[in-house]
Amino acid sequence: MEYCLYKKVLPRSFYAGDTVTVARELLGALLVHESSSGLTVGRIVEAEAYLQGDPACHASRGMTRRNRVMFGPPGHAYVYFVYGMYYCFNVVTAAEGIGEAVLIRALEPLEGIPLMCSRRRRRTELCSGPARLVQAMGIGKEHNGADLTAGSLVVCAGEPPAEEIVTSTRVGIRAGADLPLRFYLSGNNFVSRK
């Protein structure tokens, strides 16, 4: 199967708008990573919005060295280290100066599945969870700040999803736990949690 990658890359303007809208519209889009060890592609099936003024958002208490890419121009990757072991991958949204982002929580593996298996050292649950997909896609801290509209790691438009979008509360947080800022594709088997 072939993808016309560079025709379909989502433009920066896609990310510049309302973060909740971007989070919903990212469902069905394709995350593409062309690395030295091969191409991996996954369809985004689950995402969470993190907003300015939202206590769960890393940027809620202003800019620090860690979160500064969230305040930069939209369409860049914000990759951060959690729990001493794992990385999570976010897409920076909203205008420059506003610290908002969308956490990608799950992908449906499409291309490079053998490579994902070898990176994950398992054959199931390759991309169903934020740290899992980062591992399967070969994303690392070196991608923090990477431009997602050009380069080896990009987001491309996919087919509009046939599934309905379900809204729920976010996973794994305490502050802001009641906010309906998690979105996933109904019935999709690759979502991390129902």
Place this chain on the structure above:
DNA sequence: GTCCTGATCCTCT
């Protein structure tokens, strides 16, 4: 400086 917490996942029981 020290302490604590965390947008997680894996391996047991």
Place this chain on the structure above:
DNA sequence: GAGGATCAGGACG
């Protein structure tokens, strides 16, 4: 279902 792995940031003093 529970606990461990493992470390950077942020809050405090």
